[in-house]
Amino acid sequence: MSSNDAIVDTTTPTEEVSQEEISSDQQQQLNAKKLSLQKLRRYDSLDMESARLHGHLRHGSKGAKWSVILSLAFQSIGVVYGDIGTSPLYVYAATFTKGIKHNDDILGVLSLILYTLTLIPLVKYVFVVLRANDNGDGGTFALYSLICRYAKVGLIPSQELEDRDVSNFQLELPNNRLRRASRLKSMLENSRFAKFFLLFATMLGTSMVIGDGVLTPCISVLSAVGGIKEATSSVTEGMIVWISVAILICIFVAQRFGTDKVGYTFAPIICVWFLFIATIGVYNFFKFDPTVIKxxxxxxxxxxxxxxxxxxxxxxxxxxxxxTGTEALFADVGHFTVRSIQISMCTVTYPALILAYSGQASFLRKHNEFVSDTFFKSIPGAMYWPMFGVAMMAAIIASQAMISGTFSIIQQSLSLGCFPRVKVVHTSSKYEGQVYIPEINYLLMLACVAVTIGFRTTEKIGHAYGIAVVFVMTLTSSFLVLIMIMIWKTHILLIISYVLVIGTVEILYLSSVLYKFDQGGYLPMAFALVLMAIMYIWNDVYRKKYYYELDHKISPEKLKEIAVDTNFCRIPGLAVFYSELVHGIPPIFKHYMANVPALHSVLVFVSFKSLPISKVPAEERFLFRRVQPNDLNVFRCVVRYGYTDVRHEPEPFERMLVERLKQFVREDHVFVAMVRDGNQESTDDDDDEKANNVNNAKKAENNEKVAEAMEREIEVLEKAWRSGIVHLVGENEVIAGKGAGIGKRVLINYAYSFLRRNLRQTDKVFDIPHKRLLKVGMTYEL
Structure with a gap:
C-alpha cells in the first residue's frame, strides 16, 4: 500500500453523518492525539475511526436468559447427539468380533466404555474444548483461526491493521505466564515449516471429518435396518444392504429442502430415543445382572x-x-451456546448412554451368544417394533446432522481459500449455519452408496470409522495444547496433566484403530488423501496468484499517468471491478485500460476478504479507501466476511455498496474538516479574542466549502448509480512460468486447470447479473 493513498475506515453507523453531527467522542480523540493531515496520510488505517465501534456482544459469550439457554439445550439434542446417541446400535458387536471368551471381559469393556465416555466427550469436550470456540463457533477451522489471530501464521499476506479493530477479532488474554506464550508465538511466526504444518494439519483434520460424514450415514442406517433380521428370518444380508442404499439416497435427496426447523423437528425424536435406550437399559440392568455396577x-x-x-x-x-460424533459437540456449538450444550450433555445424553451400555452389559452377562446383535436382542418383546421405528428415525437424523456438518466444514475451508469454488446455498434465514452444497451432496451420496454396497456389514465399516474419529480428536488435542500455552496461558502442570491423561488415552485408541488399516481403515485415509490433494492444489495456486498480483499491482504513479492522459475518456456509470487483491490495484486493470481506453465516472475495486474469525458485524463489513488523485473518483473497497457469514444478504449487494460508499464520502469530508480545525485550534492563542473570532469565521467558511464539496461528490455518485452499474470480473488463465519444473507444470497446468474448468466461476459464485457483466482476460505466469 502506498503512502500516497489516503485511507479511511468506513465502519459506518446506521445513521447518516452530516457536517453538524460531529461527535464529541471523535473530537476528544483528535485533540488528544494532535494529528496533522500530513501525518494521517502516512497511516494505513485511521485508528480513531476503526476503533469507534465497540461493545458488540460475542455470540459465544453473550449472557442469554435461562429460558433461551434451555430452549437451545433442547434443540441441541436433535442436532448434536444423533451420531453419538446411535452408537449403542453397534459398539458391543464391533468390540467382540471374535465372541466373548470370558464373562468378566464384559465388565472390562463396560469399564472402558464408561471411562472413555467420561474422559473424552464429558471432560475434554464439554468442559475444556468448548471454551476454545471462536466467537461461538467451533471445529478444526475455529481452532486454526484462534491461532492465526494471535500469531501471524497465515500464509497469505492480506492482513490489515483495520482487521484487528473488528469487534469480534479481539482476544481477551490473561496477563500471566507471558514468557512461555511469547516464546511459542515467536517460534510459530518465524518458522515457515510451522505455518505450513498448521495449515496442513487443519486440512487433514477437515478431510477426516468429511470422511466421517461419509461413514456415519452408512454405519447408522445399516445398523438400524439390520434390526429387521430379528423380526423375520426371510430377510437376507443383500436385502438389508439394498434397503439401506434406498434410505441413504432419500436422505441425500432431501438435503436440498434445508433444515430450517431442524432443532425442534428432530429433538423430540432423539429425546424419545434416549428415553427408550435408558429405560431398556434400566430394565435389563435389574432383570439380568445388577452386579455390572462393579x-x-x-x-x-x-x-x-x-x-x-x-x-x-x-x-x-x-x-x-x-x-463417535463427539466432534459434533464442538463443531455445532455455533448453532447454540456453550452452556446449552453442557446442559443437554450432562442431563440427557451422558446419563442415557451410561444406562444403555450398562443394560446391554447386563444382558450379555447372561447371553454371551447374542453379542453380534446385542442391541435388538436386548429389547423386550413388546418394545421391539416401537424401538425399531425410533432407531430408524434416529439413524436418519444422525446421518442428516453429519451431512449438514460436512457442508458447514466445506463452507469454512472455502472461505479461507482452501477449497475450490462451489455453490453454497443458505437454506434458512433464521439459522445462519444451515447450508447446502449441491455438488458435495451428490458426491457424498455416491460415496455412501459405494461404501454400503462394498463393505455390506457394520463390522467392516466400523474398522474404517474409528480412524477418522480418533484422528480428529487427537488433532483437536494438539491444537488445544497450543491454545492453552499461547492464548489461555494455562498453568504448565495443568497442560502436562491434560497431555498425560487425555493425550495418552487418544494415542492408545489411535494405535489400535491404525492396526486395522488393511481391514477397511484405509478408506478414510483414501478419502482424506483425495480431499487433501484437492485442497493443497487449490490453496497452493491461490497463494501463488495472490503473490503474483501483489508483486505486479499498479503503482500510484501509473494511475496519475492515466488521470492526465488525454486519450482516456470518461463514460457515465459506475464500474465494480472484482479482485482478490486486498493491497493495491490488481494488474488486470492495466490490461483492461490497454484494450479499452475508457473509464467510468466512478470505479470501485472490490475485494471479498475472509477474516480468520467466524462472523464480522454488518456495520464493520465495508472498508473503503480513496485512491489518489481524487478527481479520478476511484475507490477501493474490502468487503470482509467471517467464515460462517452469509455472503448474499437479502438486500442487493449493489445498493449496499453504493449506500456505504456515499456514507464513506460524507465521513471522509467531515473527518478532514475535523482534522484541519483541530490543527488550527492547537496553534491558536487562547487569550487573543480577536484572533479566535477570525478563526471561527474561517472555520465557518471552510465548513461551507466542505459541505459543498461533499454534496458535489455525492451527486456524482448518485448520477453514476442512475446511469447503471457494470461488473468487471477478471478471467485469469493461470499457467506455469517459463523454466518451471515438471512438478509445478503438472500442478498448475493440469491439476489446477482441471479443477477450475469443472467448478463454478466467480460470477456464478457471487450471483453477478449476466446482463451487466464484463469479463477481462489475462494470463498469469506463475
Whole structure:
C-alpha cells in the first residue's frame, strides 16, 4: 500500500453523518492525539475511526436468559447427539468380533466404555474444548483461526491493521505466564515449516471429518435396518444392504429442502430415543445382572488386558465407536451456546448412554451368544417394533446432522481459500449455519452408496470409522495444547496433566484403530488423501496468484499517468471491478485500460476478504479507501466476511455498496474538516479574542466549502448509480512460468486447470447479473 493513498475506515453507523453531527467522542480523540493531515496520510488505517465501534456482544459469550439457554439445550439434542446417541446400535458387536471368551471381559469393556465416555466427550469436550470456540463457533477451522489471530501464521499476506479493530477479532488474554506464550508465538511466526504444518494439519483434520460424514450415514442406517433380521428370518444380508442404499439416497435427496426447523423437528425424536435406550437399559440392568455396577472399578480394565493382551488392544477400535460424533459437540456449538450444550450433555445424553451400555452389559452377562446383535436382542418383546421405528428415525437424523456438518466444514475451508469454488446455498434465514452444497451432496451420496454396497456389514465399516474419529480428536488435542500455552496461558502442570491423561488415552485408541488399516481403515485415509490433494492444489495456486498480483499491482504513479492522459475518456456509470487483491490495484486493470481506453465516472475495486474469525458485524463489513488523485473518483473497497457469514444478504449487494460508499464520502469530508480545525485550534492563542473570532469565521467558511464539496461528490455518485452499474470480473488463465519444473507444470497446468474448468466461476459464485457483466482476460505466469 502506498503512502500516497489516503485511507479511511468506513465502519459506518446506521445513521447518516452530516457536517453538524460531529461527535464529541471523535473530537476528544483528535485533540488528544494532535494529528496533522500530513501525518494521517502516512497511516494505513485511521485508528480513531476503526476503533469507534465497540461493545458488540460475542455470540459465544453473550449472557442469554435461562429460558433461551434451555430452549437451545433442547434443540441441541436433535442436532448434536444423533451420531453419538446411535452408537449403542453397534459398539458391543464391533468390540467382540471374535465372541466373548470370558464373562468378566464384559465388565472390562463396560469399564472402558464408561471411562472413555467420561474422559473424552464429558471432560475434554464439554468442559475444556468448548471454551476454545471462536466467537461461538467451533471445529478444526475455529481452532486454526484462534491461532492465526494471535500469531501471524497465515500464509497469505492480506492482513490489515483495520482487521484487528473488528469487534469480534479481539482476544481477551490473561496477563500471566507471558514468557512461555511469547516464546511459542515467536517460534510459530518465524518458522515457515510451522505455518505450513498448521495449515496442513487443519486440512487433514477437515478431510477426516468429511470422511466421517461419509461413514456415519452408512454405519447408522445399516445398523438400524439390520434390526429387521430379528423380526423375520426371510430377510437376507443383500436385502438389508439394498434397503439401506434406498434410505441413504432419500436422505441425500432431501438435503436440498434445508433444515430450517431442524432443532425442534428432530429433538423430540432423539429425546424419545434416549428415553427408550435408558429405560431398556434400566430394565435389563435389574432383570439380568445388577452386579455390572462393579465396572466402575478400573481394576477390571487391567484384568481384561491381562487376559486378552493383544486382542484387548485390538478391541479398543470397537470401543472407540462409543464416542463417535463427539466432534459434533464442538463443531455445532455455533448453532447454540456453550452452556446449552453442557446442559443437554450432562442431563440427557451422558446419563442415557451410561444406562444403555450398562443394560446391554447386563444382558450379555447372561447371553454371551447374542453379542453380534446385542442391541435388538436386548429389547423386550413388546418394545421391539416401537424401538425399531425410533432407531430408524434416529439413524436418519444422525446421518442428516453429519451431512449438514460436512457442508458447514466445506463452507469454512472455502472461505479461507482452501477449497475450490462451489455453490453454497443458505437454506434458512433464521439459522445462519444451515447450508447446502449441491455438488458435495451428490458426491457424498455416491460415496455412501459405494461404501454400503462394498463393505455390506457394520463390522467392516466400523474398522474404517474409528480412524477418522480418533484422528480428529487427537488433532483437536494438539491444537488445544497450543491454545492453552499461547492464548489461555494455562498453568504448565495443568497442560502436562491434560497431555498425560487425555493425550495418552487418544494415542492408545489411535494405535489400535491404525492396526486395522488393511481391514477397511484405509478408506478414510483414501478419502482424506483425495480431499487433501484437492485442497493443497487449490490453496497452493491461490497463494501463488495472490503473490503474483501483489508483486505486479499498479503503482500510484501509473494511475496519475492515466488521470492526465488525454486519450482516456470518461463514460457515465459506475464500474465494480472484482479482485482478490486486498493491497493495491490488481494488474488486470492495466490490461483492461490497454484494450479499452475508457473509464467510468466512478470505479470501485472490490475485494471479498475472509477474516480468520467466524462472523464480522454488518456495520464493520465495508472498508473503503480513496485512491489518489481524487478527481479520478476511484475507490477501493474490502468487503470482509467471517467464515460462517452469509455472503448474499437479502438486500442487493449493489445498493449496499453504493449506500456505504456515499456514507464513506460524507465521513471522509467531515473527518478532514475535523482534522484541519483541530490543527488550527492547537496553534491558536487562547487569550487573543480577536484572533479566535477570525478563526471561527474561517472555520465557518471552510465548513461551507466542505459541505459543498461533499454534496458535489455525492451527486456524482448518485448520477453514476442512475446511469447503471457494470461488473468487471477478471478471467485469469493461470499457467506455469517459463523454466518451471515438471512438478509445478503438472500442478498448475493440469491439476489446477482441471479443477477450475469443472467448478463454478466467480460470477456464478457471487450471483453477478449476466446482463451487466464484463469479463477481462489475462494470463498469469506463475
Amino acid at each position: 465396572a466402575l472399578n478400573p481394576q477390571y480394565i487391567v484384568e481384561y488386558f491381562k487376559r486378552n493382551k493383544k486382542d484387548a488392544w485390538i478391541s479398543l477400535g470397537g470401543i472407540v465407536l462409543s464416542i
